Amino acid sequence: MADNAKPWTASMPDTQFQLMHDILAAPSPIGLEAAMTEGVLKPYFEGFAPEGWAVRNFKGHAGVVLDTHPGRDDLFTVMVIGHADKIRMQVRSIGEDGKVWINSDSFLPTTLLGHEVSIFSEDPEAPGEYRRLDGGTVEALGAIHFADPKLRAGEKGVRKEQLYVELQIHGKDKKKQIEALGIRPGDSILMNRPIRRGFGPDTFYGAYLDNGLGCFVSAESARLVAESGGAQNIRMLFAAATYEEIGRFGSRVLVGEMRPDAIIGVDVNHDYVAAPGIGDRRMAPVEMGKGFTMSVGAIVSEQLNRRIEQVARDNDIPMQRDVVGADTGTDGMAGVLGNVDCAATSVGMPIRNMHTISESACTRDVLACTYAVAETLKAMDAEEKQTGVLAEAFRSQHPRLDQARSLGHQGAGDAED
Structure with a gap:
């Protein structure tokens, strides 16, 4: 070169x-x-x-x-x-209140909170075809007002079983609204954060x-x-x-x-x-x-x-x-x-x-x-x-340590300067 x-x-x-x-x-x-x-x-x-x-x-x-x-x-x-x-999260179950309960796979649960995700759902009516649902965020605690004192003080963490995707569903039959989308247990979830150039010189960040x-x-x-x-x-x-x-x-x-x-x-x-x-x-x-x-x-x-x-x-x-x-x-x-x-x-x-x-x-x-x-x-x-x-x-030509040269002290050099 x-x-x-x-x-x-x-x-x-x-x-x-x-x-x-x-x-x-x-x-x-x-x-x-x-x-x-x-x-x-x-x-x-x-x-x-x-x-x-x-x-x-x-x-x-x-x-x-x-x-x-x-x-x-x-x-x-x-x-x-x-x-x-x-690494992908997956849908675990759907709650009556519209929460999409998920697993965290190899993520620390606390690093996921509040971040946007995409759900990739296989069409139940057309196996092998997939749909993408954007707009959800990962949550676990809701508002700080409802957290116990140890959580608010940072003395207690978030368990992976607490994680769910918030899809802002409201009105009647919230669970049925989710199910009508065809979202099912096992559907894959990815974080939605493409890379971009960073603040530091020649850096970048994202998922x-x-x-x-x-x-x-x-x-x-x-x-x-x-x-x-x-x-x-x-x-x-x-x-x-x-x-x-x-x-x-x-x-x-x-x-x-x-x-x-x-x-x-x-x-x-x-x-x-x-x-x-x-x-x-x-x-x-x-x-x-x-x-x-x-x-x-x-x-x-x-x-x-x-x-x-x-x-x-x-x-x-x-x-x-x-x-x-x-x-x-x-x-x-x-x-x-x-x-x-x-x-x-x-x-x-x-x-x-x-x-x-x-x-x-x-x-x-x-x-x-x-x-x-x-x-x-x-x-x-x-x-x-x-x-x-x-x-x-x-x-x-595997290295032979029995043929290693003896090494003695090389002197202090400039160490004392």
């Missing part, structure tokens, strides 16, 4: 930001992800894919994969995975950065590879998986079906520096605005990490190491969970307020992650062209 071409140091162009907006705004609750995968990502893939590349979809779920070399199982294969499914951002990085890294004429010597799979929020099931299926040699999972990460109330936990100093993150620990391949880190160094792409312990918590685990032998790691972007309606991030971090992934893929493509033994290198 040319020294003067460092997009991660500049503001994201409006056209690219609009693509990110459209990906994140697509209504894709768990089990109903096609609005993002087939409505936004598939047409985008097809718009830039060179001749011979192909988009694959699946029978049991709405995941999609852009494949640079369909059928070439003999090539070293790298899969980049983001997940398209969004569902987790994990449309991973799908954005997958798609944009594919475009960068295509525009550079890459993917000549290895097979690349750019994936938008499903079911991550309920156990990373969709990516397991993709990996089981396509059996890549390496996986780069892409997901949001936490800004631990800004996270309130965790100072005494001594978390890794991962911070929004300081570059993409790379997982260290769990099942990650140090060989794959080494290649990513080298690319970041060579191109001056800012990178932060994140300690993940026993589990990356992302689709980077898909290979080991799916019983497929592959090198894997996880990269991402630090965000604030994860699993809320006001998730926040920095566009420079998103671009850093995108270019780090694209440049790593191109470097691996070049490595295969030069050596022809990339697969064997991953098999035979």
Whole structure:
């Protein structure tokens, strides 16, 4: 990459930001992800894919994969995975007073109160057809005047069983008014907050950065590879998986079906520096605005990490190491969970307020992650062209700690100055 071409140091162009907006705004609750995968990502893939590349979809779920070399199982294969499914609330029951009682899924109940939502209801008279109902808000307590003293003082919280959607229904037979709309238990509910640019330089905020951002990085890294004429010597799979929020099931299926040699999972990460109330936990100093993150620990391949880190160094792409312990918590685990032998790691972007309606991030971090992934893929493509033994290198070059060099004290240097 040319020294003067460092997009991660500049503001994201409006056209690219609009693509990110459209990906994140697509209504894709768990089990109903096609609005993002087939409505936004598939047409985008097809718009830039060179001749011979192909988009694959699946029978049991709405995941999609852009494949640079369909059928070439003999090539070293790298899969980049983001997940398209969004945390969704669901209708639990309908009250006589017109309240639509809901579950909170993976949201903290208190973060939902007062926020606008959309209900997606399957037409009872036409199974498979869906309607969208806007204008509702999530409530639990009503007016402060009716709350007990402990709630008013903040000494007591909101239970998930208290949550309902307020549709402003009034008059007679309120429950029947709701039922006449065809709203039923199990209908999906999403927060209605598309992203917009933030107050801080090169920031943005809104709902569902987790994990449309991973799908954005997958798609944009594919475009960068295509525009550079890459993917000549290895097979690349750019994936938008499903079911991550309920156990990373969709990516397991993709990996089981396509059996890549390496996986780069892409997901949001936490800004631990800004996270309130965790100072005494001594978390890794991962911070929004300081570059993409790379997982260290769990099942990650140090060989794959080494290649990513080298690319970041060579191109001056800012990178932060994140300690993940026993589990990356992302689709980077898909290979080991799916019983497929592959090198894997996880990269991402630090965000604030994860699993809320006001998730926040920095566009420079998103671009850093995108270019780090694209440049790593191109470097691996070049490595295969030069050596022809990339697969064997991953098999035979596992780090040997018994061969580690002895390290002594290096001196205080300028520490006393």
